[in-house]
Amino acid sequence: MYTKDAIRYSLNMAEQATMRALATIDDAPLTFPTEKGGCHPLWVMGHLAFVEGLTHEMLGGANPVAHWASIFGQDTVPTADPSQYPAFAKVRAQYVELRHRNLQLLESMTDADLDRPTASQPKGLEEHFATFGKALLTVALHQMAHRGQITDAFRAAGRATPVLAGAGA
Numbered sequence: 001m002y003t004k005d006a007i008r009y010s011l012n013m014a015e016q017a018t019m020r021a022l023a024t025i026d027d028a029p030l031t032f033p034t035e036k037g038g039c040h041p042l043w044v045m046g047h048l049a050f051v052e053g054l055t056h057e058m059l060g061g062a063n064p065v066a067h068w069a070s071i072f073g074q075d076t077v078p079t080a081d082p083s084q085y086p087a088f089a090k091v092r093a094q095y096v097e098l099r100h101r102n103l104q105l106l107e108s109m110t111d112a113d114l115d116r117p118t119a120s121q122p123k124g125l126e127e128h129f130a131t132f133g134k135a136l137l138t139v140a141l142h143q144m145a146h147r148g149q150i151t152d153a154f155r156a157a158g159r160a161t162p163v164l165a166g167a168g169a
Contacts, residue, residue, distance in 0.1 A: 033152030
């Protein structure tokens with residue numbers, strides 16, 4: 001397996017797991033994962049969309065959701081107020097579009113391109129996003145980490161946790 005294939009596989013696996021999970025709680029997107037708060041599904045989806053846009057920017061494009069930094073960016077705190085967020089369907093559609101763009105960028109790269117340095121990196125995460133390849137692989141790992149918050153939101157809502165390809169949550 002080539003590096004590009006491994007990154008594509010990771011991105012696709014993370015997306016499938018996350019989107020399957022989100023589809024089962026899209027009627028309750030503001031469900032906090034714990035009684036003390038945390039990252040609810042709407043915030044997770046918005047944050048993932050924001051990171052996809054940020055990744056596109058790091059790889060040389062523009063971030064069409066840069067204006068979401070104040071609600072979905074690093075270190076933002078989710079709120080239960082729906083008026084603070086775009087509609088869940090809009091956020092999901094934006095994520096899907098941005099992930100598609102990043103996969104297209106990946107397809108256009110050679111394995112050597114994956115070692116190219118990114119234009120910029122999020123503060124405190126410079127090493128994780130230092131090259132095109134690291135940035136794209138980190139996005140997949142990051143997405144799977146946030147899937148755990150969605151899983152906890154299921155439990156908080158009293159729902160059964162969906163599984164991915166026969167694996168447990």
